[in-house]
Structure formats: C-alpha cells, structure tokens
Amino acid sequence: MTLLFAALLTGLGLGAMYGLIALGFQITHSVCSRVNFAQGSMVMLGSVLGYVLTQRAGLPVILAYPLALLGCAAMGVIVEFCLIRPFAIRGNDGWLMATVAGGILLDNAVLFTFGNEPRSLPSPLVETSWQILGTGVYPQQVLIPLVAIAVAFALQMLFRRTRQGRALLAVVQNPEAARLMGINTTVMISGSFALSSMLAGAAGLLIAPLFSVHSDMGTLFGIKAFAVAILGGMTSAWGVMIAGFLYGLVEALVTTFLGSSYTYIVVFALLIAVLAIKPSGLFGAAKLRKV
Amino acid sequence: MPIQPTFTRRALMAGAAALSLLAAAPASAEEPIKLGLVAALSGQSAKSGEAITRGIELALDKINGAGGVLGRSLELVSRDDESNPGKGLVAARELVQREEVAALIGGLDTPVSMAIVPYMNDAKVPFVGPWAAGTPITMNGAEENYVFRVSAVDEYVDEAITEYLVTKYGAERPGMILINNPWGESNEAGLTKALAKRGMEHAGIEKFENNDVDVVPQLTRLKENGADSLFLVANVAPSAQVVKSLDRMGWDVPIASHWGPAGGRFTELAGASGEKVHFIQTFLFTDAAHPLFAALQEKYPEIETLADVTPATGIANAYDATLLLAAAIEKAGSTEGPAIREAMYQISGVEGVIKTYDMPFTPEDQDALGPEDYVFSQFVEGEIVPLMD
Numbered sequence: 001m002t003l004l005f006a007a008l009l010t011g012l013g014l015g016a017m018y019g020l021i022a023l024g025f026q027i028t029h030s031v032c033s034r035v036n037f038a039q040g041s042m043v044m045l046g047s048v049l050g051y052v053l054t055q056r057a058g059l060p061v062i063l064a065y066p067l068a069l070l071g072c073a074a075m076g077v078i079v080e081f082c083l084i085r086p087f088a089i090r091g092n093d094g095w096l097m098a099t100v101a102g103g104i105l106l107d108n109a110v111l112f113t114f115g116n117e118p119r120s121l122p123s124p125l126v127e128t129s130w131q132i133l134g135t136g137v138y139p140q141q142v143l144i145p146l147v148a149i150a151v152a153f154a155l156q157m158l159f160r161r162t163r164q165g166r167a168l169l170a171v172v173q174n175p176e177a178a179r180l181m182g183i184n185t186t187v188m189i190s191g192s193f194a195l196s197s198m199l200a201g202a203a204g205l206l207i208a209p210l211f212s213v214h215s216d217m218g219t220l221f222g223i224k225a226f227a228v229a230i231l232g233g234m235t236s237a238w239g240v241m242i243a244g245f246l247y248g249l250v251e252a253l254v255t256t257f258l259g260s261s262y263t264y265i266v267v268f269a270l271l272i273a274v275l276a277i278k279p280s281g282l283f284g285a286a287k288l289r290k291v
Numbered sequence: 292m293p294i295q296p297t298f299t300r301r302a303l304m305a306g307a308a309a310l311s312l313l314a315a316a317p318a319s320a321e322e323p324i325k326l327g328l329v330a331a332l333s334g335q336s337a338k339s340g341e342a343i344t345r346g347i348e349l350a351l352d353k354i355n356g357a358g359g360v361l362g363r364s365l366e367l368v369s370r371d372d373e374s375n376p377g378k379g380l381v382a383a384r385e386l387v388q389r390e391e392v393a394a395l396i397g398g399l400d401t402p403v404s405m406a407i408v409p410y411m412n413d414a415k416v417p418f419v420g421p422w423a424a425g426t427p428i429t430m431n432g433a434e435e436n437y438v439f440r441v442s443a444v445d446e447y448v449d450e451a452i453t454e455y456l457v458t459k460y461g462a463e464r465p466g467m468i469l470i471n472n473p474w475g476e477s478n479e480a481g482l483t484k485a486l487a488k489r490g491m492e493h494a495g496i497e498k499f500e501n502n503d504v505d506v507v508p509q510l511t512r513l514k515e516n517g518a519d520s521l522f523l524v525a526n527v528a529p530s531a532q533v534v535k536s537l538d539r540m541g542w543d544v545p546i547a548s549h550w551g552p553a554g555g556r557f558t559e560l561a562g563a564s565g566e567k568v569h570f571i572q573t574f575l576f577t578d579a580a581h582p583l584f585a586a587l588q589e590k591y592p593e594i595e596t597l598a599d600v601t602p603a604t605g606i607a608n609a610y611d612a613t614l615l616l617a618a619a620i621e622k623a624g625s626t627e628g629p630a631i632r633e634a635m636y637q638i639s640g641v642e643g644v645i646k647t648y649d650m651p652f653t654p655e656d657q658d659a660l661g662p663e664d665y666v667f668s669q670f671v672e673g674e675i676v677p678l679m680d
Contacts, residue, residue: 006511006540014505116337118528120559129539135511136539210535211504212528212560220502255508260471260498 002134007256008249009137013210015248016145019241020203021225022232023152024196026240029229030172031192034088034095036079038103039200040222044215045106046072046201047208048114051121065205069198075106076197080190103222111215118217123209144206145245151199152241159237168192227271233284243282323366324359324626326351326616327386329379329407330398330422332371339399339554339605343421344369346609347396349586354617361621365613372398376406383407387414393626394419394616396609401425401474411437415628417635419616421608424448424549425477429657437632439652441612441645441659442604443550443573445474449481449522450488451571451662452547456520457489460545466494466518468509468533470501470525470551478524478549494518501529506536514542523548523568530568531560538564545569553602558670571665574607574645575677576600583610583644598674608660611643615651615659 021043025035036042049068053059059067083102087094125143129136159165170178171188179185204218211217224247232243247267254266274282328347330340347367355364368390372379379398386392387410394417397404404423411418412433420428420440429440456462467482469475479496486493494516497509510533513521523533523546530552537544548570558565576584576597587606588594600606618641620626623634641648651659667678 003511003515006507010505010507017504111334116334117555118531118560119556120531120562126535129541131541135507136541138539207504212531214528217502220500252505252508256512259512260509 003256005133006135007252009135009141011249011252012245013141013144013248014251015245016148017203017207017221017244018225018228018247019232019244020144020148020151020206021200021221022229022240022244023155023237024199025226025229026232026234026237027155027199028189028192028196029234031168032088032171032175032189034084035099035226035229036076036084036102036193036196037096037099037222037226038079038083038106039196039225040218040220041103041106042072042075042197042200042218043204043207043221044110044218045075045197046204047121047211047213047217048110048204048215049201050205050208051119051213052114055119055121068205069201072197072201072204073194076193076195077190079197080193084193103219107215107219114213114215116215118212118214121208121213126209138210140206140209147202147206148241148244151202152237155237164191227268231271231274231281233281235281235284239281239283246282321363323364324361324620325366325368325390325392326613327383327390327392327395328367328369328398329372329382329386329395329403330369331374331400331403332369334373336374336399339422340371342600342602342605343396343398343609345587345591346421346606346611347613349583349590349606350610350613350617352586352590354614360617361624361626365617368392372400372403374398374400374403376400376402379403380406380410383410383418387411387416392416393620394628394631396421396612396616398422399605401428401477402472404428405473408438409433415632417616417619417628417631419612421612422605425474426481427477435629435632436654436657437628439612439615439635439657439659441615441643441651442608443571443660443665444658445477445549446481446484447658447662448549448571448665449478450485451665452522452549453482453485453489454662455569455667456522456545456547457491460520462520462545464492464494464517465520465522465547466513466516467496467522467524468506468513469496469498469522470529471498472501475524478522482522499525499529499533501526503529503532506533507540510536510540510542514540514544518544520545520547522546523570524551525549526551527553527555527557528560531557531565534561534564534568538562543567550602550604552670553604553668553675556673558673566670569667569669569678572602572668572675572677573604573660573664573666575666575668575675576603577677583607602675607644611641611645611648611659614641614643615648 024039029035046068049071053064083098084095125140126138129138167183168188171185175185228244228247229240232240251267255263330343332340351365370382397420399422401423408431418438422442424443424445426446429438456465495513499506521544546568548568550570552568552570618638619631619634623630635652639649668675669678
C-alpha cells in the first residue's frame with residue numbers, strides 16, 4: 001500500500017513536469033511542424049535564471065520569476081530566428097541538428113558562466129513534507145501538477161477564445177491563406193517558440209527546489225518530454241498532458257515494483273510498442289494524406 | 292607588379308641560426324624532469340582537476356625549493372581528459388611519447404583511469420592515481436604492474452563503511468543505493484563481499500541515475516524490505532537527491548557513504564539532513580593553521596576559508612603522490628620507467644601530509660593508503676569535519 005502510494009505520488013509529480021515541457025514541443029509543432037530540441041536546455045535556463053536573479057541579484061521571487069520566464073521567452077525567439085528560420089525558409093531539415101547543437105552550446109555557455117558546481121534553489125514549499133499513508137509529499141510536488149493542468153487549460157482557452165489564439169490556429173491550418181488574410185505568420189511562429197520556451201522555463205523553476213541547479217540538469221528532461229510529446233500525439237494539449245502523467249506513473253510504478261535496473265528498459269520498450277500500434281500517438285489525430 | 296615577400300637574406304640567416312641553436316642544445320643536466328597529469332580540468336568535475344593540480348604544484352614548489360630531484364627541477368605538464376576515457380588515453384599517449392614524461396598522475400574518473408592503465412603497463416611508465424577509487428585500477432592483473440595509488444580504494448572503503456554500520460549502529464540488514472555506472476558496480480561487488488564475509492544479508496541493491504530527481508521509489512523498496520541502514524555511493528548532487536527523498540519519506544536511517552558528498556556544497560543541496568550522512572575521507576583540514584593550508588592560501592589567494600577547499604582529500608592525495616614519485620626517482624637515480632617502478636617498492640621515510648610513508652608499496656599491494664588511513668566525517672555548517680565518537 002505504501003509502495004503503491006509512494007509510486008503514485010512520484011509518478012504524478014514527475015509526470016506533470018514531463019507534460020509541461022512536452023506542451024512546449026506540442027505548441028511549436030502545431031504551429032509550424034518544427035520543434036526546439038534544445039527544450040531541455042530551456043528548462044535549465046529557467047532554473048539558472050531563477051537562481052541567479054533571486055540568490056545572486058537578491059530580487060524577490062515575485063519579480064525574479066517573471067523576469068526568468070521573459071529571459072526564456074527571449075531565448076526561444078533567438079532559437080527560432082537563428083537556428084530554425086534560416087533552414088526553414090530553404091525547406092531544409094538542418095534545424096533538427098541546429099537546435100540540438102544550440103542546446104549543447106547553451107549548456108556549455110552556462111557551465112562557463114554559472115559554474116560547474118550544482119547549486120540549490122530554496123523554496124518554502126520543500127521545507128516540511130506532509131506525511132500521508134506511510135510516505136511523504138512536499139507541497140511543491142502538489143503545486144507542479146496543479147500548475148501543469150492550469151497551463152494546459154489556459155492553452156486550450158488561448159487557442160479557442162482569443163484573437164491571437166485563433167490566428168495561431170489559422171497559421172496551423174493553412175499558412176499561405178493565413179498570410180493572405182493579413183495574419184503575420186512570422187510573428188506567430190516566433191511567438192510560439194517564445195511560449196514554448198517559457199513553459200520549459202516554468203517547469204525549470206518548479207522542479208529546481210526539488211532538484212539542484214546545474215548546467216546539464218535539463219538534458220534528460222528534454223529527452224523524456226520529447227518521448228511524452230510523441231506519445232501524446234503532438235496534436236492536443238490535453239493529450240500531451242495526459243501522456244505526461246502516464247509516462248511518469250509507468251516510470252515510477254516500474255521502478256517501485258520491478259526495481260530501478262528495469263526502469264528504462266520497460267518504459268522505452270512500452271513506448272516503442274505503443275507507437276508501433278498507434279503511430280500517431282495515444283491521442284494524436286492521424287494526419288490526412290491528400291493524394 | 293607582384294608583391295615580393297619581405298624576407299631578407301639576413302633575416303633568413305638569423306632565423307636559421309636560431310633554429311640550429313635550439314636543435315643543437317644538448318639535453319643538459321639542468322633540463323627539468325617532466326611529470327604528466329591527465330585529469331578532468333573542465334566540465335562538471337573540473338574542481339577535482341583543480342584540487343589535484345594544486346596538490347601537485349605545492350609539492351613541486353617544496354621539492355624544487357629544496358634543489359629538485361637528481362639535481363634537476365620537476366615540471367608539470369597537464370592535459371584535460373574532460374572525464375572522457377578516449378580523450379584520457381590519447382592524452383596519456385601524447386604525454387608519454389611526445390613529452391617523454393617520467394611518470395603520469397591521474398584524475399577523478401575511474402573509467403578514464405581504467406582506459407589508461409593497460410597503455411601505461413605496456414609503455415612501462417609509472418602511473419600514480421591520486422583520486423579514482425575503482426578497485427581494478429591498481430589490481431589490474433598485469434605481470435609488471437606500473438600502476439600505483441595514493442587514494443581510497445573501493446574494496447577497502449566498502450569494508451570500512453560496512454564495519455562502521457555494524458559496530459556503530461548494530462546494522463543487520465543494510466540496503467544499497469548506488470549510482471548506475473561502473474563506480475556503483477565496483478562498490479556493489481565490494482559491499483557484497485564485505486557483507487558475505489560477515490554472513491550478513493542485504494535488504495536490496497537499488498540503482499539510480501545522475502539526474503534522477505526523485506529516488507523515493509527505490510528507497511521505499513529498501514524500507515519495505517526491512518533495511519535498517521543504508522550504503523550510499525554517488526557523487527555530490529545525486530547523493531543530495533537521496534537525502535532529499537529520505538527527508539520527504541520521513542525515514543531517519545543511518546547512512547554510511549563513500550566520499551561522493553565531499554565533492555561540493557552537499558548541505559546546501561541536501562538541506563540540513565545532509566549532516567546525517569557519514570562518509571570517508573583520506574584527509575581533512577581540521578584547522579586553518581595547518582602548514583599545507585597556509586601554503587595553499589599563499590599560492591592561491593582566492594582560498595579564504597576551509598570551506599573553499601572541499602574536498603581537501605584530492606589536494607592531499609596529489610601532494611603525497613608527487614612526493615612519493617620524487618622520492619622514487621631520486622632513489623632510482625634515473626628517469627627510466629622500470630627503474631622508478633623498482634624504486635617505488637623501496638622508498639621509506641617520506642613525510643607526506645596524510646602520514647609518513649615507510650615502504651608504502653609492495654608488488655602485492657600497490658595502494659599506499661588502506662582502511663586504517665580513512666577518517667569518517669560529516670558536514671557541519673558547510674564544512675567537512677571528522678566524526679567524534
């Protein structure tokens with residue numbers, strides 16, 4: 001009972017993280033069929049900026065965290081402008097490697113400037129844990145799924161109810177027609193990357209107090225979140241979010257009941273099996289091919 | 292009109308003369324003896340490379356200040372292995388073949404050292420490890436073993452931390468929480484051996500990754516299996532994740548650890564409960580008046596307090612390793628590898644910072660430090676202090 005409950009808590013907390021980062025993949029993929037493979041580094045950037053602004057510059061959280069998110073958004077715009085657009089306008093797939101390289105570049109730049117020692121970002125929400133059913137949970141761990149669900153909900157609203165959201169959807173459906181209708185597709189695409197990086201940054205700020213802040217902290221998150229985005233099907237925010245929770249739960253359950261040596265073997269074998277059966281992901285709409 | 296190169300005949304002659312002078316310079320007795328270093332000087336483990344470099348530099352200052360070795364001064368030539376075994380091997384080859392170093396000193400990473408070991412045994416050049424603790428580095432099975440170590444050894448550490456849990460906490464069923472890499476495996480073997488020797492059973496062997504955030508599932512398994520104490524083997528950041536996960540579970544359990552937590556700001560990362568982790572060290576500065584600490588401060592003004600030299604282990608091991616090598620070269624009366632190796636078995640009365648070394652190496656045991664040299668320690672307010680019984 002304790003085992004199961006502990007696994008569920010771990011799974012939900014981490015799953016929400018994966019989902020939140022994966023939403024970033026989903027947004028840009030919906031808008032322009034491209035993703036930023038440096039998404040893991042954006043998670044790291046959010047944490048590092050949060051740490052530097054609160055711990056070194058001494059800013060209050062209420063000011064520092066929005067600034068950190070703005071920093072991530074700016075980086076997202078830079079990534080799109082420098083690493084994706086030059087290839088995209090030539091119809092070249094070089095952006096795949098360019099964004100991977102960009103992530104490595106950013107990790108190393110942070111290593112040199114921030115330093116190679118992992119640091120700790122304190123939060124009042126990890127000071128005491130609530131003890132339930134023989135295990136414990138930090139308030140911060142409860143906060144992550146709440147934020148993730150709220151973000152997924154807000155994204156859904158943004159796309160359906162606001163002018164900008166509808167404009168984004170228009171770009172998704174037909175970029176040429178959207179442009180003819182006076183929608184600035186360039187700004188829309190750029191904005192989608194800013195939003196995507198901001199979500200990763202938010203994930204970074206949320207996870208940092210439970211983890212440590214260092215230059216390569218985001219790499220594994222980025223890879224797992226990409227798996228989640230593919231699993232969720234890349235088409236709906238809710239699908240990606242649910243896939244995140246599923247991934248986190250399976251990972252925690254396998255570790256708990258089969259042992260940590262089997263975690264990656266089982267999780268990734270399952271992932272391959274699911275994709276073999278449902279190539280467009282669990283919740284993805286199969287793409288119509290016009291012949 | 293094409294522009295003529297501005298070489299004049301006179302310049303050419305001068306250049307040629309200078310070159311011939313360089314080439315003709317005889318290998319004079321004053322030419323320094325080179326010692327090589329292959330360690331992580333960049334990346335996550337850069338601090339370890341810095342500590343080793345400082346230890347060696349301090350020892351060289353002392354040796355060269357007293358007239359050097361065989362009437363020649365000692366000089367350090369460093370290469371960065373970036374914690375990558377392939378790069379480490381290339382660097383070792385370059386130092387031995389091109390720089391013709393008399394001996395090589397290694398770094399933090401067991402996998403890098405393991406890659407270099409066979410080459411050094413082939414090349415017949417002594418290789419001294421001041422950090423990496425993997426048991427097979429020195430116990431490598433070579434007929435003529437050129438690998439020595441002045442550091443902790445996993446197998447001895449595992450024996451020491453098992454003894455510690457049993458005698459201090461009456462542990463009967465310890466669980467293992469180990470990092471998932473060759474270092475973790477080396478200790479899994481050592482701990483299993485130490486438990487078998489006592490006829491004890493373990494409550495499970497759990498692995499985790501360097502970047503795992505939440506280790507509660509693994510720890511809950513150990514707890515449900517009846518673990519009454521824990522062995523911890525991981526570097527500083529992952530060790531901190533184990534402590535945070537224990538905190539969250541509300542599980543207060545004795546922890547005996549390898550020296551991983553010493554590699555950084557452990558209590559900042561792990562929180563106050565980090566002080567509950569007891570780990571081994573080969574050397575500690577207990578007060579700022581220590582002569583080696585004074586020498587460090589003088590040479591590296593950025594060192595202000597004892598907290599700036601965590602871990603002191605790397606500095607002390609490298610310092611002593613350099614003194615032992617210098618003594619062996621002096622004794623051998625030569626910079627030839629086989630002669631230095633023979634001399635390593637004969638050196639005596641070398642006053643290091645960890646202890647005075649009398650016949651520290653034998654062909655059966657190429658490790659200068661053993662369990663009796665380990666100090667159990669813990670963090671208190673950010674500083675590593677020896678445990679008081």
